[in-house]
Amino acid sequence: MDIAFIAPFERLRIKAQSIIDTSNYPARTYLGDLQKGAASAKLAWRDGAKIISSKGGTARLIRQQLDVEVIEVGGSIYRTLALLYENTSQETKIAIVGFKQLMNFVEPICDILGRSYQSFVIKESASFTEVIQKVKRWQPDIVIGDAISFHWAKDHALNVYLIESSMEAIVDAFERAMLVLKNLNRHISKFYAKYTFADICHRCDRVRNLVEIAKQYSRTDSNIMIMGETGTGKELFAQSIHNAGPLAGGPFVAVNCAALSGSLLESELFGYAPGAFTGALRSGKTSLFELANDGTLFLDELAEMDIFLQSKLLRALQTREIMKIGDNKVIPINVRIIAATNK
Numbered sequence: 001m002d003i004a005f006i007a008p009f010e011r012l013r014i015k016a017q018s019i020i021d022t023s024n025y026p027a028r029t030y031l032g033d034l035q036k037g038a039a040s041a042k043l044a045w046r047d048g049a050k051i052i053s054s055k056g057g058t059a060r061l062i063r064q065q066l067d068v069e070v071i072e073v074g075g076s077i078y079r080t081l082a083l084l085y086e087n088t089s090q091e092t093k094i095a096i097v098g099f100k101q102l103m104n105f106v107e108p109i110c111d112i113l114g115r116s117y118q119s120f121v122i123k124e125s126a127s128f129t130e131v132i133q134k135v136k137r138w139q140p141d142i143v144i145g146d147a148i149s150f151h152w153a154k155d156h157a158l159n160v161y162l163i164e165s166s167m168e169a170i171v172d173a174f175e176r177a178m179l180v181l182k183n184l185n186r187h188i189s190k191f192y193a194k195y196t197f198a199d200i201c202h203r204c205d206r207v208r209n210l211v212e213i214a215k216q217y218s219r220t221d222s223n224i225m226i227m228g229e230t231g232t233g234k235e236l237f238a239q240s241i242h243n244a245g246p247l248a249g250g251p252f253v254a255v256n257c258a259a260l261s262g263s264l265l266e267s268e269l270f271g272y273a274p275g276a277f278t279g280a281l282r283s284g285k286t287s288l289f290e291l292a293n294d295g296t297l298f299l300d301e302l303a304e305m306d307i308f309l310q311s312k313l314l315r316a317l318q319t320r321e322i323m324k325i326g327d328n329k330v331i332p333i334n335v336r337i338i339a340a341t342n343k
Helices: 010-021 035-046 056-065 077-087 100-113 125-138 147-155 167-189 205-218 234-244 262-270 307-319
Strands: 003-007 027-031 051-054 069-072 093-098 116-121 142-145 160-162 224-227 252-256 295-300 321-323 330-332 335-341
Touching (some): 010 167, 027 035, 051 056, 051 167, 093 100, 125 147, 147 160, 205 234, 224 234, 234 335
Parallel strands (some): 003 027, 093 142, 295 335
Antiparallel strands (some): 321 330
16 A cells, blocks of 8 residues: 545545546555544554655645645536536625635636636644634624534534536556556665666677777776667666666766756755755655765756756755755765767
């Protein structure tokens, strides 16, 4: 089990479980809303879950309390649109009650339909009672909410609609979790080089000469640029050079510069300090330079890296030091760079 799906209410858990039962997702469902959901996430994490998927305020709490990747399940725009169109009018007083994510989802739909509404934002579970008192004083015709406000409104015999997630939204969350999981597994496997010069099959003198030159280069700790068309085996040479060189006992960390945007590639290469930006992990992020320390960092498709990041990389090569995003500490590095490009 690599993915834990924390459902704030039973109907959502049943939907998610039915998807797991008919697919190959390495996932398990747990039940729990808000703090109970966060407790379920901690249990799942101890059971080996690498990624947590949940909804609304529960996802938010899990993200705050656990240093783990959280994939949030969205609501169904079509169903919410149909619900408001069929069951409300311009005279209906609509109270939107829940965490900020719910406001961002429902408010634009109300605006499109020209509905009158007031939003009551729950910033944390402790503020729930105060928010509910404001809702009661406003006397809405209907309440649109997530799990916690839905149960409260039901208990007080109010007309309430629960923002549910469609099967498509749940599948989308699982697919996003699988992409993150694949990336995590790739990072774990980017830590060693499995190919050597013996794996380079050739019959012509030209390739034989290339192998001999590469073997000579491998004996140094100099940075190396490999140029060649796509599919000619540049990474095969990179791994072979690493395994034949003085840093063979160290890690081999690879990253495709063309596969990541500039800002994402920067955070991967240089890491970031705790709380460096919105959505950053509370523990910060270890840089690829640190992971490759005393080993090789292979930068594939280097020419696709943007100019700003190239200049930052040049600085790291010149000083053999890096500084994490949002930090003021200098980190010394002992890394050999092997880069590749088809240009």
